[in-house]
Amino acid sequence: MEELLLETINIIDAPKHVNETVKIGVWLTDKRSSGKIAFLQLRDGTAFFQGVVLKNIVGEDVFDEAKHLRQESSFWITGEIHEDTRSKFGYEIQVQSIELIGTSEEYPITPKDHGIDFLLDHRHLWLRSSRPHAILTIRNEVIRATYEFFNKEGFTKIDAPILTGNAPEGTTDLFHTEYFDHDAYLSQSGQLYEEAGALAFNKVFSFGPTFRAEKSKTRRHLIEFWMIEPEMAFMHQEESLEVQENYVAFLVQNVIDHCASSLEILNRDVELLKKYTKTPYPRISYDEAIEMLNKGGIPAKWGDDFGSPEETYLADQFEQPVFILNYPKAIKPFYMKPHPTRDDVVICADLLAPEGYGEIIGGSERAVDYDYLLQQIKSAGLNPADYEWYLDLRKYGSVPHSGFGLGLERFLTWVTGEDHVRETIPFPRLLNRIYP
Amino acid sequence: MEELLLETINIIDAPKHVNETVKIGVWLTDKRSSGKIAFLQLRDGTAFFQGVVLKNIVGEDVFDEAKHLRQESSFWITGEIHEDTRSKFGYEIQVQSIELIGTSEEYPITPKDHGIDFLLDHRHLWLRSSRPHAILTIRNEVIRATYEFFNKEGFTKIDAPILTGNAPEGTTDLFHTEYFDHDAYLSQSGQLYEEAGALAFNKVFSFGPTFRAEKSKTRRHLIEFWMIEPEMAFMHQEESLEVQENYVAFLVQNVIDHCASSLEILNRDVELLKKYTKTPYPRISYDEAIEMLNKGGIPAKWGDDFGSPEETYLADQFEQPVFILNYPKAIKPFYMKPHPTRDDVVICADLLAPEGYGEIIGGSERAVDYDYLLQQIKSAGLNPADYEWYLDLRKYGSVPHSGFGLGLERFLTWVTGEDHVRETIPFPRLLNRIYP
Ligand SMILES: [Mg+2]
Ligand SMILES: [Mg+2]
Numbered sequence: 001m002e003e004l005l006l007e008t009i010n011i012i013d014a015p016k017h018v019n020e021t022v023k024i025g026v027w028l029t030d031k032r033s034s035g036k037i038a039f040l041q042l043r044d045g046t047a048f049f050q051g052v053v054l055k056n057i058v059g060e061d062v063f064d065e066a067k068h069l070r071q072e073s074s075f076w077i078t079g080e081i082h083e084d085t086r087s088k089f090g091y092e093i094q095v096q097s098i099e100l101i102g103t104s105e106e107y108p109i110t111p112k113d114h115g116i117d118f119l120l121d122h123r124h125l126w127l128r129s130s131r132p133h134a135i136l137t138i139r140n141e142v143i144r145a146t147y148e149f150f151n152k153e154g155f156t157k158i159d160a161p162i163l164t165g166n167a168p169e170g171t172t173d174l175f176h177t178e179y180f181d182h183d184a185y186l187s188q189s190g191q192l193y194e195e196a197g198a199l200a201f202n203k204v205f206s207f208g209p210t211f212r213a214e215k216s217k218t219r220r221h222l223i224e225f226w227m228i229e230p231e232m233a234f235m236h237q238e239e240s241l242e243v244q245e246n247y248v249a250f251l252v253q254n255v256i257d258h259c260a261s262s263l264e265i266l267n268r269d270v271e272l273l274k275k276y277t278k279t280p281y282p283r284i285s286y287d288e289a290i291e292m293l294n295k296g297g298i299p300a301k302w303g304d305d306f307g308s309p310e311e312t313y314l315a316d317q318f319e320q321p322v323f324i325l326n327y328p329k330a331i332k333p334f335y336m337k338p339h340p341t342r343d344d345v346v347i348c349a350d351l352l353a354p355e356g357y358g359e360i361i362g363g364s365e366r367a368v369d370y371d372y373l374l375q376q377i378k379s380a381g382l383n384p385a386d387y388e389w390y391l392d393l394r395k396y397g398s399v400p401h402s403g404f405g406l407g408l409e410r411f412l413t414w415v416t417g418e419d420h421v422r423e424t425i426p427f428p429r430l431l432n433r434i435y436p
Numbered sequence: 437m438e439e440l441l442l443e444t445i446n447i448i449d450a451p452k453h454v455n456e457t458v459k460i461g462v463w464l465t466d467k468r469s470s471g472k473i474a475f476l477q478l479r480d481g482t483a484f485f486q487g488v489v490l491k492n493i494v495g496e497d498v499f500d501e502a503k504h505l506r507q508e509s510s511f512w513i514t515g516e517i518h519e520d521t522r523s524k525f526g527y528e529i530q531v532q533s534i535e536l537i538g539t540s541e542e543y544p545i546t547p548k549d550h551g552i553d554f555l556l557d558h559r560h561l562w563l564r565s566s567r568p569h570a571i572l573t574i575r576n577e578v579i580r581a582t583y584e585f586f587n588k589e590g591f592t593k594i595d596a597p598i599l600t601g602n603a604p605e606g607t608t609d610l611f612h613t614e615y616f617d618h619d620a621y622l623s624q625s626g627q628l629y630e631e632a633g634a635l636a637f638n639k640v641f642s643f644g645p646t647f648r649a650e651k652s653k654t655r656r657h658l659i660e661f662w663m664i665e666p667e668m669a670f671m672h673q674e675e676s677l678e679v680q681e682n683y684v685a686f687l688v689q690n691v692i693d694h695c696a697s698s699l700e701i702l703n704r705d706v707e708l709l710k711k712y713t714k715t716p717y718p719r720i721s722y723d724e725a726i727e728m729l730n731k732g733g734i735p736a737k738w739g740d741d742f743g744s745p746e747e748t749y750l751a752d753q754f755e756q757p758v759f760i761l762n763y764p765k766a767i768k769p770f771y772m773k774p775h776p777t778r779d780d781v782v783i784c785a786d787l788l789a790p791e792g793y794g795e796i797i798g799g800s801e802r803a804v805d806y807d808y809l810l811q812q813i814k815s816a817g818l819n820p821a822d823y824e825w826y827l828d829l830r831k832y833g834s835v836p837h838s839g840f841g842l843g844l845e846r847f848l849t850w851v852t853g854e855d856h857v858r859e860t861i862p863f864p865r866l867l868n869r870i871y872p
Contacts, residue, residue, distance in 0.1 A: 008670075010590070010638060025670035027635075027833045045638025045669060046590065074833035102804070102834035124629075124825045125832060127594075127636035136637070140592045147583045154446070154482065156576045158563075161863040162598070162622075162645050163611075163660055165870050175599075175613045177622070179659075179870050180651070186598075186613070186622075193560075193863060196872070199463075200563035201572070202446060202481025208645060209598050215616070223615075224599055233481060234444075234461035368538070389560045389872035396561060397463045397510035398538035427597040427629060434601050434615050436632070436825035 006078065012046035014091040017081045021096065024077050026051075027128070028069045028104075030111060038066045040095070042077070047261075048130060050084065050092040051077060058095060065098055072128070073104040088264065123427055124436045134262035135416050135423055138255055142412060143207075145254035146228055149247055150205050155230060158197035158204040160190025162211075166386035173214045186211040191403060192335070192390050194231035195366060198401050199393055205230040217431050219420040220308070220358065222409055224429040231403035237337075237347045237365040240402035241323060244351060244361055245281045247406070248321060253277045255415055268417045275319050276354070283323040286345065289314055305331045312356040321360070323349045334376035337365040349404075357414035363404025370394040442514065448482035450527040453517045457532065460513050462487075463564070464505045464540075466547060474502045476531070478513070483697075484566060486520065486528040487513060494531060501534055508564070509540040524700065559863055560872045570698035571852050571859055574691055578848060579643075581690035582664055585683055586641050591666060594633035594640040596626025598647075602822035609650045622647040627839060628771070628826050630667035631802060634837050635829055641666040653867050655856040656744075656794065658845055660865040667839035673773075673783045673801040676838035677759060680787060680797055681717045683842070684757060689713045691851055704853045711755050712790070719759040722781065725750055741767045748792040757796070759785045770812035773801040793850035799840025806830040 008023045009016075029048065030041040040051035055063040069075070076099040084092040108122055109129065119126045126132055150157070163177070163184045175186040190206035197204035206229045214221060230247075232240060255263070256273055263270055284292070289310075293300040298313055300306070306314070306324075315322060326345040329338065336346035348364035367373045373394055377387050384391070412424035422428040427436065444459045445452075465484065466477040476487035491499040505511070512535040520528040544558055545565065555562045562568055586593070599613070599620045611622040626642040633640035642665045650657060666683075668676060691699070692709055699706055720728070725746075729736040734749055736742070742750070742760075751758060762781040765774065772782035784800035803809045809830055813823050820827070848860035858864040863872065 012590070025835060045634070045636055072832040074835045101836075102830075102832075104832040107832050122825075122828075124632040124828060127632060133636065136594065137592065143593050144583060144587050147580060151580050154448070156573065157579050158572065158862045159645070159662065161660060161865055161870075163647070163865050163870060175615075175620075177611045177613045179611075179865075180649075180868055182868075182870055184611075184870055193872075196560035196563060197862065198481070200481055200569065209595070211599070213616075224597060226595065389558075392558075392560060394538075396508040396538075396540040396543050399461060399510045400537075426594045426633065429597055429599050429615075432616055432618075434597075434599060434618055434620055436629075 010046040011042070011044045011049050011089075014047075014049065014081045014089075014093070018083060018091070019080060021078065021080050022093075024093070025074065025101070026077050027072050027074050029071065029128075029130075031067075031069060033067050038063065040066060040069065042093075043128065043133075047089060049089045050087060051079065051095045052092055053095045058097070062095075062098060065100075066095065069098075069100075070104045070107070071110070072107040072125075073100065074102040075100045088261070120422070120428065120430075120433060121435070127426065130265050132423065134259075134265040135412070135418065136426060137262045138259045138416055139408070139412055139424060141255055141258050142251050142408065142415070145251050146207060146247075148254075149250050150230065153203065153243070155203040155205045156197070156201040158194060158201060158206060159208060160187060160193035160206045160229070162187050162209065166383075173212050175211050175213050188212055189227065189405065190229050191231065191405065194229050194403060195390070195393055195401065198231040198233040198403070199397070199399065202234070203230070203232045215431060219422075220410065220413075222421055222425060222428060222430065225421075225425065226408040227405050228408060229403065229405045231401060233399050233401045235402045236400055237349070237363075237402050240363060240365070240404060241283065241349060242280070244323075244349075244363060244404055245279045245321075248281075248351070248361070248411075249277045249279050251411070252415060266416055266418075268415075272355075273415070276321060278320060281320045281323055281351070282318050283325055283349070284314075285325045286327045289324050292317060303328050303330065306350075308356075308358055311352050311358040315352040315354050315356065315358070318354065321351050321353050323351050325349045332364070334380040334382070335364075335366055335373065337367050338372065353411075353414040355414065355417075357410070360411045360414060361404050361406045363402065365400065365402040368394060368398045368400060370398070446482040447478070447480045447485050447525075450483075450485065450517050450525075450529070454519060454527070455516060457514065457516050458529075460529070461510065461537070462513050463508050463510050465507065465564075465566075467503075467505060469503050474499065476502060476505065478529075479564065479569075483525060484569075485525045486523060487515065487531045488528055489531045494533070498531075498534060501536075502531065505534075505536075506540045506543070507546070508543040508561075509536065510538040511536045524697070556858070556864065556866075556869060557871070563862065566701050568859065570695075570701040571848070571854065572862060573698045574695045574852055575844070575848055575860060577691055577694050578687050578844065578851070581687050582643060582683075584690075585686050586666065589639065589679070591639040591641045592633070592637040594630060594637060594642060595644060596623060596629035596642045596665070598623050598645065602819075609648050611647050611649050624648055625663065625841065626665050627667065627841065628823075630665050630839060631826070631829055631837065634667040634669040634839070635833070635835065638670070639666070639668045651867060655858075656846065656849075658857055658861060658864060658866065661857075661861065662844040663841050664844060665839065665841045667837060669835050669837045671838045672836055673785070673799075673838050676799060676801070676840060677719065677785060678716070680759075680785075680799060680840055681715045681757075684717075684787070684797070684847075685713045685715050687847070688851060702852055702854075704851075708791075709851070712757060714756060717756045717759055717787070718754050719761055719785070720750075721761045722763045725760050728753060739764050739766065742786075744792075744794055747788050747794040751788040751790050751792065751794070754790065757790060758788050760788060761785045768800070770816040770818070771800075771802055771809065773803050774808065789847075789850040791850065791853075793846070796847045796850060797840050797842045799838065801836065801838040804830060804834045804836060806834070
């Protein structure tokens with residue numbers, strides 16, 4: 001009779017089955033045993049917990065089988081869920097029987113330390129370890145919360161194409177492919193398409209992969225990464241900044257609310273994260289930023305773009321993320337709206353994350369005037385014919401509009417407190433790494 | 437005083453502001469006028485409605501301005517929201533003032549008929565028209581509901597890479613690029629990566645763009661399209677079929693619940709759609725399908741793959757989508773689980789949509805045995821070295837697992853009742869079409 005009632009559950013649902021006998025499909029992550037008791041560290045992809053095997057309960061054969069289980073072998077386990085106040089998870093299973101599914105000989109990732117190249121070579125297996133599992137669980141929550149945010153705010157998702165015949169910010173660092181009889185390039189940004197979308201749907205966003213064939217090997221660069229790019233019609237920059245800070249605060253709040261155990265595995269300070277949920281975020285101008293850097297003894301001239309040392313110093317002056325407004329026109333893309341009273345700056349903002357994580361958002365109000373934009377395209381050395389459709393947006397009912405882009409992996413690196421962006425994407429593409 | 441209280445709203449929110457004076461940023465889609473009254477057809481990206489301009493209320497100047505507004509010019513409009521029971525939308529605005537934002541001379545898409553090539557050349561503007569707007573509003577809802585479904589079912593989104601060094605189903609129809617010193621290809625499917633994900637996270641899904649450099653010009657093919665690919669550990673095919681039918685029914689139900697006005701614009705029969713929300717869906721075997729085709733006078737031999745005529749005939753025998761189970765091994769990919777008692781078929785299913793829309797889902801249980809899979813890879817003429825990481829999944833704790841792929845645009849073509857898949861994606865990539 002009991003066999004018939006046996007429920008198959010996931011570890012994550014153990015709290016709902018205390019003192020019940022259940023069946024779970026699991027892998028072994030680690031084990032230790034003495035003469036009469038074995039502790040099996042188990043995972044099923046939803047969570048990690050412990051199985052306790054008592055020789056005098058299961059008998060000699062099952063105890064022996066448990067003792068000889070290998071790391072990452074898979075099996076069905078039957079047993080009773082108990083509270084376990086000593087563990088982080090709070091529950092364990094007292095094992096009654098074990099049914100082996102898949103063997104595992106010499107699993108390459110052992111509890112000892114491995115170099116990063118070895119781990120990345122085994123990324124398909126490394127995903128099973130608790131730290132990658134925690135980071136990608138947070139990634140999933142940020143993706144979920146992104147859709148929740150933009151849906152509740154009335155945005156329509158307009159997927160920008162990946163294969164394009166032109167490139168928004170010039171012609172370097174592009175992946176090229178042959179598209180039947182044409183040349184094609186992998187998109188570096190969906191923004192121009194989102195502008196067409198905003199003029200048709202009012203508020204839109206894209207969320208997809210983007211590509212930079214950049215020969216840089218820093219801890220902030222991926223070859224393939226995911227971007228969220230919202231674009232809003234009838235909206236000026238100041239209102240766009242409010243959308244941006246509300247969005248970032250919403251993401252951080254949802255990670256705090258829904259990823260407590262992942263944050264704990266990563267030792268991420270939740271009190272620090274809570275500060276980032278307070279809005280508004282401070283705003284300073286690029287001019288003020290230059291002044292602030294110089295006062296701090298950092299040599300920056302008006303007109304310079306900011307690198308990591310400058311961004312870190314500026315962010316360190318604030319407890320929240322900080323917007324730097326209105327950069328010099330010469331270091332920003334052609335499509336940004338010119339300042340109404342100054343020739344040398346554009347209406348834009350970068351959002352810098354605290355703790356040295358640098359820029360997580362870049363955004364601007366967009367130029368609306370046809371003649372200005374055409375001139376900008378020519379000055380940037382781009383071919384106006386490639387931008388004919390984009391110029392049409394200023395020819396037929398041009399309206400004020402603003403937008404921004406958030407790099408998912410840079411955002412996650414900050415929220416998870418990781419050192420390197422490569423650990424925040426399931427299968428990172430890096431310089432000379434395209435496997436697995 | 438009143439000016440200070442004036443609220444800027446979107447058309448979609450008009451029902452909440454009846455008899456209030458509001459301000460809305462709009463474009464003109466059409467107009468007609470007599471001596472004393474002008475009707476402006478307006479859109480703001482959120483919805484379409486009518487503005488009524490009465491000469492004796494606004495005066496000669498504003499009336500004259502209204503009469504001379506051009507198609508797709510943009511302007512701020514101020515006026516009072518009234519109920520309008522004669523229109524589909526149910527509300528209109530009685531105009532008080534107009535403030536021009538952007539002019540529009542000779543907008544290319546006029547109310548007359550245009551050829552499809554002309555419309556696709558102007559896709560960046562065509563998006564503004566009511567039919568594309570309705571179709572892509574439904575697309576947005578299907579995307580939203582997809583995330584809702586997989587989140588509530590405990591799936592983790594694991595983004596598969598786009599740039600890969602190998603290809604799951606052979607080496608034809610691939611876009612090639614140079615990845616620094618390596619060759620790389622654009623992904624045709626994230627499935628193999630999702631299998632690694634399922635063994636680390638239990639239930640996972642990907643949702644991203646995929647690419648086929650296929651020289652076919654049918655109404656069911658896009659070069660770049662979006663796929664949803666769930667993969668579930670410890671799950672056999674029968675349980676996967678339940679996930680599939682629940683998912684499809686959930687999507688259709690959400691479209692019915694949230695996209696009534698879009699379905700009306702498209703003249704889509706909602707009573708028909710309601711039938712597709714009833715589960716379970718019928719299941720027949722491939723063997724039975726062959727028999728059914730032959731009885732219907734359609735010459736199909738055991739071993740043939742099904743094309744559009746066969747799929748249409750089979751689907752026509754049912755009122756709901758129908759699963760065709762266990763196709764011949766010879767016409768299916770290498771990774772499918774062999775049938776336990778028959779050498780000639782694999783454990784798989786295609787889901788065929790009614791009304792001649794054909795296959796919308798392909799799925800299978802996956803082969804779990806290392807030696808079988810290695811043999812299959814060799815038989816398929818693939819290089820085992822490229823699949824070393826994938827074979828690892830059978831080496832270290834292999835478990836039963838199943839998954840499927842739903843093509844977003846094919847699904848949408850069916851739900852919206854469109855003729856051609858090209859209208860269900862914002863910027864379609866077709867043979868010889870990569871602009872805009
Ligand atoms: Mg920057
Ligand atoms: Mg097929």
